[in-house]
Amino acid sequence: MTENRTGAHGQSRAEIDEAYANASHIPGGMEYPARWAAAAAAFRENHPPQEIAYGDGARQRLDLFRPEGEAQGAVVFVHGGFWRAFDKSAWSHLAAGALARGWAVAMPSYTLAPEARIGAMTREIEAAIGAVADAVPGPLRLTGHSAGGHLVARMACADLTPGWRGRVTRIVPISPLSDLRPLMGATMNEDLRLDEEEAVAESPALLDQVDLPMTVWVGAAERPAFIDQARWLAERRDCDLVEAPDRHHFDVIEELADPAAPLVDRLLR
Structure with a gap:
């Protein structure tokens, strides 16, 4: 585990940027966004979603994919x-696994930095899940990737008290950012505008938790910083940590499209 979690001492901005870089360390890394967008568009052609507004903002919209027949509940992917x-439109194909197993799948957009700060994004996702809970009866399962993993992990923190929380039966943060303090020294913080107060207040690995089933999932071939971040959250939660063999930060989410994949099994079991 990284000994210095704050990034405030002994690491230059370049070193912090490198620690959290992904595309340059993945073969063909720059090709993934176009690949995701194409797969998502093709999926939507065959499975047109219902778009639901969960607020007045331009990006406060979610796509809801419904299975044939009555849904067993709803999965929310952030x-x-x-x-x-990114936004909700790049990930539609990842709904395929849960959809095939009879679950509705919701994918929200949310206001991005620098227009919004991370604390505001947390409240948007809280509201988005509330809209899903209103639209689909039954249990809720929450999952998200990277920054989205952070946002779903925030939903299990005691400072939030959403009315829908009693319906959540499992949360699976995938490659989550769980302690935001290292990012204060990164170039991206010019957009994020994290200070010490917000970094602590928005770090699931530092906050009091509520008792919800959680599994933290990360690729075993990810950058060490992301494996550290996943471990910090799992330690804070005292929950299972799965390091998926041979998976890196960009392909670790691909199993969500396969109804028989271990990641989908863990999310829906």
């Missing part, structure tokens, strides 16, 4: 992008 990139 996308990543270091809180600065």
Whole structure:
């Protein structure tokens, strides 16, 4: 585990940036966003979603994919992008696994940095899940990737008291950012605008927790900083940590498209 979690001493900005870089360390890493967008568009052609507004903001919208017949409940997937990139439209194909097993799947967009700070994004995701709870009866399962993993992990922190929380039966943060303090020294913080107060207040690995089933999932071939972040959250939660063999930060989410994959099994079991 990284000994210095704050990034405030002994690490330059370049070193912090490198620690959290992904694309340059993954073969063909720059090709993944176009690949995701194409797969998502093809999926939506065959499975048109219902778009639901959960607020008045331009990005306060979610796509809801419904299975054939009555849904067993709803899975909410929150996308990543270091809180600065992407929206709901790039990930539609990842609904395939849970959808095939009879679950509705919701994918929200949320306001990105620098327009919004991370604390505001947390409240947007809280509201988005509330809209899903209103639209689909039954249990809720929450998952998200990278920054999205952070946002779903925040939903299990005691400072939030959403009315829908009693319906959540499992949370699976995938490659989550759980202690935001190291990012204060990164170039991306010019957009995020994290200070010490907000970094602590928005770090699931530092906050009091509520008793909800959680499994933290990370690729075993990810950057050491992301494996550290996943371990910090699992330690704080005293919950299972799965290091998926041979998976890196960009392909660790691919199992969500496969109804028989271990990641989907863990999310829906």
